[in-house]
Amino acid sequence: MPTIIMGKLASKIDGSVRGKAMSFLQKLGADDTAPGLHIEPIQHSADPRVRTGRVDEFWRAVMFRLDGDGDTHYVIHGIWPHDDAITTAQRVRLKVNPINGLPQVEEIEPAFVAMTPPPATTDPESAKPLFARLGHEHADLVDKLGLPEDVATQAAAAADEDAILTLAERHDGWIGTILVDLAAGDDIDAIVQRMQLEKTSSSDDDADVLQSLKRPAAALQFAFIDGQEELRRVIEGGDFGAWRIFLHPEQRRYIDRPYNGPFRLAGGAGTGKTVVLVHRARALAQRDPAARIVLTTFTTNLADALGDSLTQLDPRVPQTKTLGQPGVYVIGVDALAAAVLRTAGNGLAPAMRDVLGEERAAPLSRTAPNLWREVVESTGTSLPPEIANETFLATEYAHVVLPNKVHDETGYLRVRRPGRGVALDRARRRAVWALIDSYRARCRIDGSLDFTEAAAVAASHLAAGEDRPADHVLVDEGQDLSPTHWLLLRAAVEERPDDLFIAEDSHQRIYGSRVVLGRYGIAIVGRSQRLTLNYRTTAQNLRYAMSVLDNGQYVDLQDEPESTGYRSARSGPAPTEVIVDSLSDELQAIVHHVRSWLGAGDAHETVAVLVHDRFHRDRVVTALTEQGVDARAVDRDRPSPGRVPVLTMHRAKGTEFSKVVLAAGKPSPAELERLAMLDPAERADAELRGRSLRYVAATRARDQLVVVQRN
Numbered sequence: 001m002p003t004i005i006m007g008k009l010a011s012k013i014d015g016s017v018r019g020k021a022m023s024f025l026q027k028l029g030a031d032d033t034a035p036g037l038h039i040e041p042i043q044h045s046a047d048p049r050v051r052t053g054r055v056d057e058f059w060r061a062v063m064f065r066l067d068g069d070g071d072t073h074y075v076i077h078g079i080w081p082h083d084d085a086i087t088t089a090q091r092v093r094l095k096v097n098p099i100n101g102l103p104q105v106e107e108i109e110p111a112f113v114a115m116t117p118p119p120a121t122t123d124p125e126s127a128k129p130l131f132a133r134l135g136h137e138h139a140d141l142v143d144k145l146g147l148p149e150d151v152a153t154q155a156a157a158a159a160d161e162d163a164i165l166t167l168a169e170r171h172d173g174w175i176g177t178i179l180v181d182l183a184a185g186d187d188i189d190a191i192v193q194r195m196q197l198e199k200t201s202s203s204d205d206d207a208d209v210l211q212s213l214k215r216p217a218a219a220l221q222f223a224f225i226d227g228q229e230e231l232r233r234v235i236e237g238g239d240f241g242a243w244r245i246f247l248h249p250e251q252r253r254y255i256d257r258p259y260n261g262p263f264r265l266a267g268g269a270g271t272g273k274t275v276v277l278v279h280r281a282r283a284l285a286q287r288d289p290a291a292r293i294v295l296t297t298f299t300t301n302l303a304d305a306l307g308d309s310l311t312q313l314d315p316r317v318p319q320t321k322t323l324g325q326p327g328v329y330v331i332g333v334d335a336l337a338a339a340v341l342r343t344a345g346n347g348l349a350p351a352m353r354d355v356l357g358e359e360r361a362a363p364l365s366r367t368a369p370n371l372w373r374e375v376v377e378s379t380g381t382s383l384p385p386e387i388a389n390e391t392f393l394a395t396e397y398a399h400v401v402l403p404n405k406v407h408d409e410t411g412y413l414r415v416r417r418p419g420r421g422v423a424l425d426r427a428r429r430r431a432v433w434a435l436i437d438s439y440r441a442r443c444r445i446d447g448s449l450d451f452t453e454a455a456a457v458a459a460s461h462l463a464a465g466e467d468r469p470a471d472h473v474l475v476d477e478g479q480d481l482s483p484t485h486w487l488l489l490r491a492a493v494e495e496r497p498d499d500l501f502i503a504e505d506s507h508q509r510i511y512g513s514r515v516v517l518g519r520y521g522i523a524i525v526g527r528s529q530r531l532t533l534n535y536r537t538t539a540q541n542l543r544y545a546m547s548v549l550d551n552g553q554y555v556d557l558q559d560e561p562e563s564t565g566y567r568s569a570r571s572g573p574a575p576t577e578v579i580v581d582s583l584s585d586e587l588q589a590i591v592h593h594v595r596s597w598l599g600a601g602d603a604h605e606t607v608a609v610l611v612h613d614r615f616h617r618d619r620v621v622t623a624l625t626e627q628g629v630d631a632r633a634v635d636r637d638r639p640s641p642g643r644v645p646v647l648t649m650h651r652a653k654g655t656e657f658s659k660v661v662l663a664a665g666k667p668s669p670a671e672l673e674r675l676a677m678l679d680p681a682e683r684a685d686a687e688l689r690g691r692s693l694r695y696v697a698a699t700r701a702r703d704q705l706v707v708v709q710r711n
């Protein structure tokens, strides 16, 4: 049976012909001599391997037939209306690029594409094309990277990054990826290494071309299709499903490579961290079907989205609903703690004693989130407001008291408090402990545990037992997890190769305080890498989002300064900023943009409005609904098709939309009052989190971003 190799261009099939393309390719994959397919060579074609096939009376597929590995292979180049298909088929040639060993589809007499001339300027340095300013020589582009001569010439003449992006978009695949890297100022040798490019002496015969199609960087553009079901998903997924199939060689490496211990993958918003995690979960499950794999993240909503992505990637990967069973257990980290506590049943007493220093029955309920405030208000504490507040106390409890298993005042007077900005003398430590003691007393009476306690108790329970419930733990949104979450995840899997794989972006920390993994038994040393190519966001939106972070002091999970060198492979319109004077103007601006996008044919669910809080969210839904737009507030459930989702910026984490109106709003008077009360170090951290939240929100837009700001 012939093997189908899908080109990326071909996967972007016109919606009207998808069904027929599917049935054509299915038949081709079963038997290329089947009547009706009309697989035919083309007279006077540049490449004798080229074939056309009949999709219907109007559409034709253009393919290359390769015979090698004892099999027939069809590399699907694209599907076009009949006449265009014939012209394309006569002109295209599939060859091995001798400089980098990658497969290359060449067009004889390529269409001339005019480049935007550099803008007139009096400054001789900025008058130079971008690549000249970056020191990239035309000869190196051709001789070291293997860029086709015409592409190298156009790239060398391009005025700026936007012109390069336009060129890269026309050459989707390894050529486009190299152009984007060059525009970001990457060193040519670094690109050669990252893309695993190698000079080759191979010819263009079928076996050599097949070999080149199996090179890591070829996966950016060509995918070997494994069965009919896979074929259906590629065709239906189109451009949105590209992440499932066309992987960057770097992504491929993080998916497949074994690691000797915990591994950390950093990367900005939209760089494909989640994609790597989901693929890696599948790869681990395929490698060992008996493996117990936990795929976890900060919230249940995010976990639902991860589970959905895993199903989209490959519905054959078994997803289990039970901790400790073979398969992939996709779950939010607090729900994981709850599952451990549930499974332990009456056996929790030792862990309770270990963490809290007292006898406690199995927890009956979750501690009310405002209990810290109640404790402060009901206790006549002598502490100043910058310490006697919910933020300080909850953080102190989660970062110092619980991970160190502090049981009493004596223990608290001795404990080290690394990373805590606020210094405490002995008297203040005593006063803080008095509040913590009251908090614990209240929880004891209520029979409740808070989220951080639950994770700590679950961690202690697992650490004391013989059996760990997982063989591999994969973590998304690592920057948001608290110390006791890390203790739990460390205890969930024994120290072994491929135990923990952690994706994080410290620029997206929007919940707790920052954490240093080494303090919780997770030693990354030397096993840390960064993804830098943003797939989601246009370069224009990315620039805007990065500007929100300017001059912020961000630190990663290994206590190192976070870098910001991200690039995007796509370009689009610059974000629009709208300044309004009143709430009604703001609502009007939101409605106006949403309606104009819907009017232009955008599907409801691809357009979203992001707001600061739930109250404003509901107001926006009402305003949209009154103006005849079918809109829906999204909270715990998934966004529903056919309706414009309106979400808080927190809820928007992990989502993406084609077009976004971001109405970030201003902090409420109550919020400002709360911030004013904090210690300067904690206030600075809260401000960083505020910026991160706007960064998260701005990076949800794939194509277009409108920011509405109140004066």
Ligand SMILES: Nc1ncnc2c1ncn2[C@@H]1O[C@H](COP(=O)(O)OP(=O)(O)OP(=O)(O)O)[C@@H](O)[C@H]1O
Pocket (backbone or CB within 6 Å): 240, 242, 243, 246, 247, 248, 251, 267, 268, 269, 270, 271, 272, 273, 274, 275, 276, 505, 508, 534, 535, 536, 653, 654, 655, 656, 699
């Ligand atoms: N190899 C790829 N080819 C095409 N698209 C890709 C590829 N890798 C990732 N993407 C797309 O990029 C987008 C972002 O990917 P993903 O959600 O994995 O990024 P992330 O780093 O986890 O982002 P965030 O931190 O913002 O949640 C998704 O739309 C995904 O489909």
